[in-house]
Amino acid sequence: MSQLLIIGGGITGLAAAWEAVQFPRVEVTLIDAQPRLGGKILGSEIAIADEQPLMIDEGADAFLARVPDAVQLCKELGLEGEFTHPAVGRAQVFLGGELRFLPTDTVLGVPLDFESLAASGLISAAAVERASSEVDVDWPAPTGDVSIGEFLTERYGRELVEHVVAPLIGGINAGNVDRLSLQAVTPQLFAAARGGGSLTLALRKQQQQSPTDPTDPVFTALLGGTSVLVDALHDALEARGVQILTGSEAVSCSQSDQGKILTELSTGTISSDEVLICTPAAKAAHLLRSISPNTARQLEQISYSSVALLTFVFNKESIPGELLASGFLIPRTAQLLMTAASVGSTKWAHWDDGKHVVLRVSAGHSGDLRGAELTDEELILGLQADLQTTLGITDPAVATRVSRWPDGFAQYEVGHLQLIESIEQSLNKDCPQILLAGSSYRGLGIPACIEQGRSAAAKLVDS
Ligand SMILES: Cc1cc2nc3c(=O)[nH]c(=O)nc-3n(C[C@H](O)[C@H](O)[C@H](O)COP(=O)(O)OP(=O)(O)OC[C@H]3O[C@@H](n4cnc5c(N)ncnc54)[C@H](O)[C@@H]3O)c2cc1C
Structure with a gap:
């Protein structure tokens, strides 16, 4: 029997625990500092x-x-x-004292059709003309990561970025598009730009090659609220024997002479074979300060x-x-x-x-x-x-x-994915039985958190 400790009972930690119980001979403990599970789902x-x-x-x-x-x-x-x-x-943007609909033919605000962009009234006629010239230029592929704002301003002009892209992408991330990473925050734009040439033409081609059914819903919700998912996971995990400790804050991780990980909690100490840390990066930095100081220093760079x-x-x-x-x-x-x-x-x-x-x-x-x-x-x-x-x-x-x-x-700023790779390498070098997962790293939407939690848990218990 191997023991897995999961620190953090937000959706990442809960999904990780659910994945872990699918494997035989694993004893799972899930702890959270708060008196309730769910983290940012409430x-x-x-x-x-x-x-x-x-x-x-x-x-x-x-x-x-x-x-x-x-x-x-x-x-x-x-x-x-x-x-x-x-x-x-459909959503609107408040501009010039009026609410105006976002054009339908965009990918994260990047226009696929300039007529519907012009009809939206969100940017001036001169700015539409400037933006539409993007398709006439043989743009070089980006050589590395760049900010969304810088990349799209060069191609489409500042007005499109300020009136359409920034409210949309900046709004989803509570961030500044002039600092957010094209590669980490908008991977579909980065992937389309990788071939060089016009981004608009590349995105149009992508849509033709894998068309989505416009009647398919983009979002799903749960009638009783998103916390229904948290409650269902809580019940399912308890039914499968997961020990769940709320109101229990992890303070630090260290290694025992027998190769176990000792996690000091506000309520005692837990010894386990593996640890999956599903807290925000700043909290993870605190936990790893003595066991992997280089990892902790890098985690602190995430704002x-x-x-x-x-x-x-x-x-x-x-x-x-x-x-x-x-x-x-x-x-x-x-x-x-x-x-x-x-x-x-x-x-x-x-x-x-x-x-x-x-x-x-x-x-x-x-x-x-x-x-x-x-x-x-x-x-x-x-x-x-x-x-x-x-x-x-x-x-x-x-x-x-x-x-x-x-x-x-x-905030996934320019170079975020390179920073995460470096963090993962540093932790793997110092302590391969500990992994990190969650919204600070590789996607902050709920599906991305679930994916990270599940694959990290599978990797730990399958090793
Ligand atoms: C206002 C808002 C609206 C959002 N809307 C959407 C949306 O509509 N759709 C969508 O997909 N995403 C949305 N998101 C993003 C998404 O909800 C979060 O990214 C996701 O829920 C984060 O999950 P997590 O488990 O990685 O982290 P958290 O939810 O932050 O969970 C981390 C857990 O770790 C615990 N913890 C921290 N430190 C310790 C410690 N030392 N010891 C023990 N436990 C500890 C915390 O108590 C917490 O429960 C929204 C986020 C916010 C803030």
């Missing part, structure tokens, strides 16, 4: 006076359906009956953005006009506190009780600390003012909730 009810409370996610509300790992894991846990998809898919996500519930009558999009994004040039708003009750039919509008509004990104530093009251007032600017809402909300995600988003 759902809770929001109370509305004299009405049924609404169950609304405080963090992730969906996962990509076209990347198979999350859908597959849900199926293994028998959760297909919980699947639902957005009722409305984070903090965000606040506020849920506002309004009476339907308080909303002037129709809400047609699933949400809207705010370019940095608009200088609002709000970075994005998701119109939950338009996007998800199960959040629409017929009487209320649910808005999930974000603040804070790399370079803007207000999401972390403002008080709850300041955030509510500031974002309500932004809702007046963007949607014309002047009535007060009937319910408000503030969810804070300090260091919520790892």
